[in-house]
Amino acid sequence: MEYILIIISAILVNNIVLNQFLGVCPFLGVSKKIETAIGMTGAVAFVMVLATVVTFLIQYYILNPLNIAYLQTISFILVIAALVQLVEIVLKKVSPSLYQALGVFLPLITTNCAILGVAILVIQKEFNLMQGVIYAFSNALGFGLALIIFAGLREHLDLQQVPKGLKGVPIALITAGILAMAFMGFSGIV
């Protein structure tokens, strides 16, 4: 029951992009086509879960016992950057087909604030490891849901007649705002 609450709240109610504003850059950057949106979602889900596990272990087994919790930001970002590199190298060797699908998105992920944000949130909310993993995975799903819906909207938007001044980014942002409004409708359910 507790896990279901975490899942619903992360995907719908506190959607990571539309409500918490994490990962807005890839949300605007790679949402022009549905296929790229799906690829990005896969890469984010993969790295987000992995990063949450690793940073969780670092926080509780290295930083806290040594009383150096103030190094959280530095150590987390380095670990995430290293992890992304590692994933890239391993994927290239182990599964070239998966690398083909996710490869181009991996370098972008280091500066995706959603990854670092979720890693820090898991520590702040004092989740245990299992809850943390579920939280990270559902956030990745929430990211994917928002990204894929938005990509679908943008594909249609290209065909519409938009006032000249609003073409491109402005109309995309306003559409995202309306999408965020739709997601606000979920706010009562948890």
Place this chain on the structure above:
Amino acid sequence: MNQWKNFSKGFIKENPVFVLLLGMCPTLGTTGSAINGLGMGLATTFVLLMSNIVVSLVKNLIPDKVRIPAFIVIIATFVTIVQMAMQAYAPALYESLGLFIPLIVVNCIILGRAEAFASKNTLVSSALDGLGIGLGFAFALTILGGVRELLGSGKIFNITIYPENYGMLLFILAPGAFIALGYIIAIISKLNKQKA
């Protein structure tokens, strides 16, 4: 003259938010009020200025291959300093900005300036560039925060302009951030085109 250009380009012509569309997450996430936007902008300016200075000082010492991790460590160090200083001297602001303070480290503006400008230019130009872009970012956040606060609650910097009951709460909430930013970008790009 050239140095003045390094400083002033960040405000309108190369404004990181309105023109280059970088650093969207803190832009949308922390601008519920003008004062929060300004606080976030100034914190980012400090990190940007200091990291640009340090990067341009050590640019010849860092091997090319490891420069990105080295830049990230430099940036993260200053973010930690800001984080601790804010916690000590401005706890209320620290609370309301919350998660977005440590997330300054992944703000693409800062790494972008270190890589594209500070690692190639002299100390003085890099410092001015950092200060200019940082203040441009703070300026953008303050405007967006001011617009959202005014439309949402009828106040700017907590000074009441019209009664709160007439405000549109939507603009303080998440969707308002996207919508307000969309219209502001449209206006700025129109202004930039007229000048050119």
